Amino acid sequence: MRKILVTLLFLFFGTSAFADCNIKSGSINILANDFPALRTFVETSKQCKGSADFKVTHSSEHNKIAVPALTANPSEFSARIAANSSIVPLMNQDLIRPLDDLVKKYGKGIQDSQLITIDGKVMAVAFMANTQHLYYREDVLKEMGIAVPKTYEEVVAASEKIRASGKMQHPYAAAYKAGWNLAEEFVNMFIGHGGEFFKSGSAEPNINNAKGVATLNMLKKLSELSNPDYLTHDSEAIKVEWESGNVALMTLWASRSGTLLDDEGDPNITKATKLAGPATVGGGNIPAATLWWDGFTLAKNRSDADADATFRALAHAASNKKMVADAADQAVWLVEGFVPGPKSIGVIEAVKMKAKPYPMLPQMGLMHGALGSEIVEFLQGKESAEQALKDVEAAYISKAKEQGFL
Amino acid sequence: MPNKTFFWFFLPTGLAMILFIGLPIISTGIQSFYAQHDQIVKEVKKCDPFGCTVSIVVDNEQTSKIREAKPLGKFNGFGTYTDRNHLAVGEIKKFWNETESFSAFIDQVTNLPFYKALIFTLTYCLFVTPNVLLLGFIIALSLNAVARKIRGPLIFGTILPMIVTPLVGSLVLFWMIDSQGIIGANIQNLMNDPYLSLKSSKTLTWITIIIYGIWHHSPFAFVVFYAALQTVPQEPVEAAIIDGASRLQRIKHIVLPHIYPVVTFVALISLMDNFRVFEPIIGFSAEGSAQSLSWLIYDNLVNEEVILFGSAAATSIMTIIGIAILLAPVLIRTWKEFRIAR
Numbered sequence: 001m002r003k004i005l006v007t008l009l010f011l012f013f014g015t016s017a018f019a020d021c022n023i024k025s026g027s028i029n030i031l032a033n034d035f036p037a038l039r040t041f042v043e044t045s046k047q048c049k050g051s052a053d054f055k056v057t058h059s060s061e062h063n064k065i066a067v068p069a070l071t072a073n074p075s076e077f078s079a080r081i082a083a084n085s086s087i088v089p090l091m092n093q094d095l096i097r098p099l100d101d102l103v104k105k106y107g108k109g110i111q112d113s114q115l116i117t118i119d120g121k122v123m124a125v126a127f128m129a130n131t132q133h134l135y136y137r138e139d140v141l142k143e144m145g146i147a148v149p150k151t152y153e154e155v156v157a158a159s160e161k162i163r164a165s166g167k168m169q170h171p172y173a174a175a176y177k178a179g180w181n182l183a184e185e186f187v188n189m190f191i192g193h194g195g196e197f198f199k200s201g202s203a204e205p206n207i208n209n210a211k212g213v214a215t216l217n218m219l220k221k222l223s224e225l226s227n228p229d230y231l232t233h234d235s236e237a238i239k240v241e242w243e244s245g246n247v248a249l250m251t252l253w254a255s256r257s258g259t260l261l262d263d264e265g266d267p268n269i270t271k272a273t274k275l276a277g278p279a280t281v282g283g284g285n286i287p288a289a290t291l292w293w294d295g296f297t298l299a300k301n302r303s304d305a306d307a308d309a310t311f312r313a314l315a316h317a318a319s320n321k322k323m324v325a326d327a328a329d330q331a332v333w334l335v336e337g338f339v340p341g342p343k344s345i346g347v348i349e350a351v352k353m354k355a356k357p358y359p360m361l362p363q364m365g366l367m368h369g370a371l372g373s374e375i376v377e378f379l380q381g382k383e384s385a386e387q388a389l390k391d392v393e394a395a396y397i398s399k400a401k402e403q404g405f406l
Numbered sequence: 407m408p409n410k411t412f413f414w415f416f417l418p419t420g421l422a423m424i425l426f427i428g429l430p431i432i433s434t435g436i437q438s439f440y441a442q443h444d445q446i447v448k449e450v451k452k453c454d455p456f457g458c459t460v461s462i463v464v465d466n467e468q469t470s471k472i473r474e475a476k477p478l479g480k481f482n483g484f485g486t487y488t489d490r491n492h493l494a495v496g497e498i499k500k501f502w503n504e505t506e507s508f509s510a511f512i513d514q515v516t517n518l519p520f521y522k523a524l525i526f527t528l529t530y531c532l533f534v535t536p537n538v539l540l541l542g543f544i545i546a547l548s549l550n551a552v553a554r555k556i557r558g559p560l561i562f563g564t565i566l567p568m569i570v571t572p573l574v575g576s577l578v579l580f581w582m583i584d585s586q587g588i589i590g591a592n593i594q595n596l597m598n599d600p601y602l603s604l605k606s607s608k609t610l611t612w613i614t615i616i617i618y619g620i621w622h623h624s625p626f627a628f629v630v631f632y633a634a635l636q637t638v639p640q641e642p643v644e645a646a647i648i649d650g651a652s653r654l655q656r657i658k659h660i661v662l663p664h665i666y667p668v669v670t671f672v673a674l675i676s677l678m679d680n681f682r683v684f685e686p687i688i689g690f691s692a693e694g695s696a697q698s699l700s701w702l703i704y705d706n707l708v709n710e711e712v713i714l715f716g717s718a719a720a721t722s723i724m725t726i727i728g729i730a731i732l733l734a735p736v737l738i739r740t741w742k743e744f745r746i747a748r
Contacts (some may be wrong), residue, residue, distance in 0.1 A: 178694030365711030
């Protein structure tokens, strides 16, 4: 009798509980970066929390918190929204759990293409794609009779023309802030030149070569066409530059297009802001850009009950057709039912042009760190490209030795 | 005070110091001698929405076994201290043998991260500390001379830079010197150079940070000096006036000798504070042009996706040694005076 009652109750709740997914216990605590699409994603998963505790930390400093917070046992967060690069330190330290069982149990609406599998185990579920691509001011380019640039060489030529006309002094912008951002620009440009960061099958660096020099020279040319404060400008700062009408060509994340094209700011600039695919460089076929996915991972040092509750809430969002329809402007969703709109051009073009994903290698973080600080002096004109690349390799080797990669 | 009373009086402070300062320093010291175990990697298939590739990951099963056996890591001795990102002993030897002129050698050495940071840190200390002392003393003298009625509000206004949180203070200045900010744009107009930027030039960034440092630290020197000035006895000052001593002579021969121990104290504290310069570098986003020792530690701990505990620990220990060396002359002098006084 009691069994029947329980079954009946279960059925009753099971049918009515589509909105709150029937999560009865556990606590959910999510760490995520801070941009509109991720806020939408987390909000959607919150609708499903049922009676579980629900907390979220959105922070642009997420990379700095993640490893220490997930190392604690029990860990502070039950889930971490990660990307290609930020999943690596979690994998290196063995801080996230395989999701195969949970996907089988609760992951009905999740498409196979969303699963990030490493060595046959599902380690993350991706829900959006991202890349850096070109933005341009249609009105300015038309006025000058410039075609939309397809290569960085054309970007340089166009910017020089705009500067020569006196219309804008610093017509190009990209996030060149010393550190992570600047290193990311190097990574993009180096991949565009067909470079490989490491000698095949080892952790030995492989950037001090003709491709590395060409990459640095292109970055320098672009930096000379940017606002002189470029070494302090991150994505947010160049967005402000763009909205004040100081820039005609820009390389920026696809995920920022939403805030760039919203109703705030000068409507004339917003109207003339157009998106294009990422540019190629040095006669290469693949774009000088990297493809990124954002997905969720679950902490290992957290109880199974919490992992269960967290997975169900996040899976609800990662398979939510309503969310991707309502927020189609905010990101290129990898979720079923997403219809790409005009703001998705950048990512879609990048995929079409066979852009490479950001290298998911255990030692890549060290290389990225070394790049961010060692190429600055070249851009300031204080040392040669060869010396800068030599410095990057030397700094990387010392760090890699300390970490046991070499 | 009898020794026994002193002991019981000092015990709680001493215990807290051992617990919160001594033990962490010892632990940092031990950490600095260890590096991570050799990474055991394996080739696996990785699939994401953009396709599948074969590449390497860290083999966690194997790694966790080694980690359990030796949780501190691999003993590295002074390996971290002497590597290229710290004292760079090997590199310096190589530069010495390879470079032809002394200036080329210096160029090479100052290109190494640790020495680059050390030079900025020392430059900052060297310019900020004396200027803070001088400015603080001048402000204290002037305020001591104004009418009592307006002294209160003036003192409050003077110590404002110290009340403002360092990060906020530096951010305000950062926005003002932006090439479109009030100071930055005016300098561009003045120099008639649209490409001039306070933030992109290394020298100008250093000057900005040093000026900020003086602005931020002077109130501390001022407050201490002002308090000390209140204790200067009036009789000798009046006697000097009757003898016809000028204001400068009075300051030199009466006021300064009287507050001399306080000057030493302020100099010590300022030196220690300035050697650990950190916030303005973050506030001014000046990582590209100016790195300090504290910033190197921060960079090793948070800026990399892989945390370098060994590196950070080694730099911390060297910072402590650096402060000790800087303070040594002043401390030795104080100690000698103390012995003579007894």
